[in-house]
Amino acid sequence: xxxxxxxxxxxVALTGCAAIPHDATxxxxxxxxxxxxxxxxxxxxxxxxxxxxxxxxxxYRRRDPATVQGAGFSQNVPLExxxxxxxxxxxxxxxxxxxxxxxxxxxxxxxxAETVQVTGFRWSWRFTYPRAHVxxxxxxxxxxxxVLPVGRTTEIRLASSDVIHAFWVPAFxxxxxxxxxxxxxxxxTPLREGVYPGRCAEYCGTYHAHMSFTVRVVSPEEFARWLRxxxxxx
Amino acid sequence: MTAVTAPPRELxxxxxxxxxxxxxxxRIGILYMLTSLGFFLIAGFLADVIxxxxxxxxxxxxxxxxxNQVFTLHGTAMIFLFVAPFGFGLANYLIPLQIxxxxxxxxxxxxxxxxxxxxxxxxxxxxxxxxxxxxxAGWTAFAPLSDVRVxxxxxxxxxxxxxxxxxxxxxxxxxxxxxxxxxxRAPGMSMWRIPIFTWEMIATxxxxxxxxxxxxxxxxxxxxxxxxxxxxxDPGSGGDPVLxxxxxxxxxxxxxxxxxxxxxxxxxxxxxxxxRKPVFGYTGLVLAAFAIAGLxxxxxxxxxxxxxxxxNPFFAGMSFLIAVPTGIKFFxxxxxxxxxxxxxxxxxxxxxxxxxxxxxxxxxxxxxASPPIDYHAEDSYFLIAHFHxxxxxxxxxxxxxxxxxxxxxxxxxxxDERLGRIHFALMFLGFNLAFLPMFFLxxxxxxxxxxxxxxxxxxxxxxxxxxxxxALITIGTAVxxxxxxxxxxxxxxxxxxxxxxxxxxxWATSCPPPEFNFRALPPIRSKRPAFDLHHPEYAKDxxx
Numbered sequence: 157x158x159x160x161x162x163x164x165x166x167x168v169a170l171t172g173c174a175a176i177p178h179d180a181t182x183x184x185x186x187x188x189x190x191x192x193x194x195x196x197x198x199x200x201x202x203x204x205x206x207x208x209x210x211x212x213x214x215x216y217r218r219r220d221p222a223t224v225q226g227a228g229f230s231q232n233v234p235l236e237x238x239x240x241x242x243x244x245x246x247x248x249x250x251x252x253x254x255x256x257x258x259x260x261x262x263x264x265x266x267x268x269a270e271t272v273q274v275t276g277f278r279w280s281w282r283f284t285y286p287r288a289h290v291x292x293x294x295x296x297x298x299x300x301x302x303v304l305p306v307g308r309t310t311e312i313r314l315a316s317s318d319v320i321h322a323f324w325v326p327a328f329x330x331x332x333x334x335x336x337x338x339x340x341x342x343x344x345t346p347l348r349e350g351v352y353p354g355r356c357a358e359y360c361g362t363y364h365a366h367m368s369f370t371v372r373v374v375s376p377e378e379f380a381r382w383l384r385x386x387x388x389x390x
Numbered sequence: 391m392t393a394v395t396a397p398p399r400e401l402x403x404x405x406x407x408x409x410x411x412x413x414x415x416x417r418i419g420i421l422y423m424l425t426s427l428g429f430f431l432i433a434g435f436l437a438d439v440i441x442x443x444x445x446x447x448x449x450x451x452x453x454x455x456x457x458n459q460v461f462t463l464h465g466t467a468m469i470f471l472f473v474a475p476f477g478f479g480l481a482n483y484l485i486p487l488q489i490x491x492x493x494x495x496x497x498x499x500x501x502x503x504x505x506x507x508x509x510x511x512x513x514x515x516x517x518x519x520x521x522x523x524x525x526x527a528g529w530t531a532f533a534p535l536s537d538v539r540v541x542x543x544x545x546x547x548x549x550x551x552x553x554x555x556x557x558x559x560x561x562x563x564x565x566x567x568x569x570x571x572x573x574x575r576a577p578g579m580s581m582w583r584i585p586i587f588t589w590e591m592i593a594t595x596x597x598x599x600x601x602x603x604x605x606x607x608x609x610x611x612x613x614x615x616x617x618x619x620x621x622x623x624d625p626g627s628g629g630d631p632v633l634x635x636x637x638x639x640x641x642x643x644x645x646x647x648x649x650x651x652x653x654x655x656x657x658x659x660x661x662x663x664x665x666r667k668p669v670f671g672y673t674g675l676v677l678a679a680f681a682i683a684g685l686x687x688x689x690x691x692x693x694x695x696x697x698x699x700x701x702n703p704f705f706a707g708m709s710f711l712i713a714v715p716t717g718i719k720f721f722x723x724x725x726x727x728x729x730x731x732x733x734x735x736x737x738x739x740x741x742x743x744x745x746x747x748x749x750x751x752x753x754x755x756x757x758x759a760s761p762p763i764d765y766h767a768e769d770s771y772f773l774i775a776h777f778h779x780x781x782x783x784x785x786x787x788x789x790x791x792x793x794x795x796x797x798x799x800x801x802x803x804x805x806d807e808r809l810g811r812i813h814f815a816l817m818f819l820g821f822n823l824a825f826l827p828m829f830f831l832x833x834x835x836x837x838x839x840x841x842x843x844x845x846x847x848x849x850x851x852x853x854x855x856x857x858x859x860x861a862l863i864t865i866g867t868a869v870x871x872x873x874x875x876x877x878x879x880x881x882x883x884x885x886x887x888x889x890x891x892x893x894x895x896x897w898a899t900s901c902p903p904p905e906f907n908f909r910a911l912p913p914i915r916s917k918r919p920a921f922d923l924h925h926p927e928y929a930k931d932x933x934x
Contacts, residue, residue, distance in 0.1 A: 186762070187762040187763070187765065187766065190760060190762040190763055191762075191763055191766075194756070194757045194760060194763060195757075198753045198754070198756070198757060201753055202749060202750065202753055205720055205724075205749055206745075206746055206749055208724050209723075209724055209727075209742065209745050209746065209749075210746075212724055212727040212728055212730075212732075213727065213732060213734075213742060216665070216727055216728065216729060216730045216731065216732050217731075217732050217733075217734070218666070218731040218732055218733045219731070220731070221733075223666055223731035224666065224890075224891070224925050224927075224928060225666050225667065225731070225891075225925070225928045225931065226665060226666045226667050226729055226730035226731040226732075227667060227728075227729035227730065228667075228668065228928065228930075228931030228934065229668075229670070229729075229934070230667075230668040230669065230670050230671070230672065230931075230934050231670065231671055231672070231673070231674075231934070232671075232725070235725070236671055236674050236718070236721075236722075239717065239718060239721040240674075240714060240718060243713060243714045243717045244711075244714050247710040247711060247713050247714065247756070250710055250756065250760065251706065251707050251710055253760075254703075254706055254760040254761065254762060255703055255706075257762040258702060258703065258706075258761045258762050261761075261762055261765070262702075318534070318540070319532075319534050319535045319540055320532055320534070320535065320631060322696060322768075322769060324769075324770075324835075324837065326766065326770075326834070326835030327835075329765065329766040330765045330766060331696055331765060331766070331768065331769070332696055332698055332765075333696050333697045333698065335625075335631055335632060335697060335699070336534060336625045336626075336631060337625025337626075337629075337630065337631065338625075338632070338698070338699065340697075340698040342698075353835065353847075355835070355837055356837070357696075357768070357769040357770065357837045357838075358532075358769055359458075359528050359532075359535070359769075359838070359839040360535060361458070361526075361535060361540065362454045362455055362458065363454060364454075364458075364839060364840060365454065365840035365841050365842055365843070
């Protein structure tokens, strides 16, 4: 029986991992590791506890309808201590996985190779590359494109000019809130060239559903060319 | 201890007037439960509108403006007007019965809190008929989205005022839940003998007293911002939108436990009665309830990991810890079933459904408590799936368990068992069909609170499954309503303990109980006074 549970847990864990986007950034790779550990732990715990519930329900079903009482016990202190202490150790382990990963994802490289100011507004985004004087602004009908160089660290400086939005690139496994009055700073280090959809994740009013954008990760050479073509001179 | 004052005399004994002026805790409990079930039907209908709109990509059955009102009212009604108030209704009905008291400690305050709750709920929904429609800033009403410059309509004001009323009503009802079991217990009913449900309500009452005043504060600040230019949350004038989130979630996370602790109590009672066993680990269950309540006061900012404005590791660690006392509850329920003689009447089916569903909600809650996971899952359909597994698959299933379990006590008639099983099957299948796909939708990148999604996103099939699940839940609810109508007609005399194995005092009085609850109280010598009375041959097991 336990073998079957572990096999089931592993199957669920694998399905779960397959559903998670591949690591498109260096930070996403770290977070994907956390996802994998948590999904595996979740599947094992679910199989174990749900298995016990179903097992108890089947094994101890009432055979004699006239039964007034099953067994009469109502406590077992060593057992109760065990199911307090063991979960405490498990969540301690989960914290040990969480903490360094979060530190890594939150760390910001100075100075960054590139900086982009991202500003959310109802209902689109504005991307400003301050050094190259390039600004891209979208509308809810024409989503803007954020162009990033592959293999280099880009600092995102996230802000909002009206209500709270959230800048979410699912393939990067990351979102951050764009809050009026605050500039949120974090890094992307894209590892694969490609086009990734992104959308607003914090409900911001009528056309929240249309507040999308795309991220295009290109080679450094193409990135430099793109900046030249879109500079203020052009 | 005995009652120090006589309960107020009823102004009328029967008819509509009797219900309007009643201070009887049983009638107030029934009014609370019926009202909350009424709001459940409305909120469920709104969920069907949501699922119809999202059944396929790029539909326009309801436009964005209407959709945003629909999900705002759906969430508001389910949380503030259904799940928590049903628990209040059940507690109003049961606490005096379970501790052997004739009434609540403050019957008039009790009546006032019900009518204020009803008025508050109606005020929220009154927004529907105003110009600009009902509130549409979500059940969280984050600033500055809920500010008057963005949400100008009077619907938002009615929403704030209505929920302020329900918040004040909740504080008053909590005073009753706390004071009554402390001062009104029957002779012999020591604190360590009161049933787990009543213990859970004491923990809930403490949470309400700590969490609801901040909610009232947050709403007062919103109103001042909207109408007097107070600018608490306006960054242009030195205010801070993050401050609103701190105050709101300082209420909002304890509120989660206000919506689950009563139902942990329900499950404990139901599992013990149908397993024909004493409750396992009584002391552990009580301590776990208070551990959950205590910890839940220090985890609010796990709703704010993506703001970049809070100490994420602290709140992650505190949130992980809640898994420990919650786990204790699960292990105690399993141990209560262990070596029992389990029968599977509808309340027990819903209790097992609760355990299997809530387990998923709890485990995914631990995942969300880890910031590196939350950065992807927050505000996605993963989050929607998670909290529906706790509040829908959890609390709602426990509400149905409670409904079937105490229905004969309240109305003197059992609900039909065959219809009950059909109801359960439709609910369990429909619920999982509706909400399991949402975990995958969230991971794939579908954000919450969107009225539509593009076809090329590839979310159509999973959303369709979700909508079919919603249809099954709706049919299941119709079966329940039909069951209630049919069963109320065939009143037959029931014994005091119609399930057999009932152990708390409400099973030692008639169905329904008389005015002031007991004609005579049985001796209370253990945690199982009703069981000892009906089965003296097993009374020795009650003493362990």
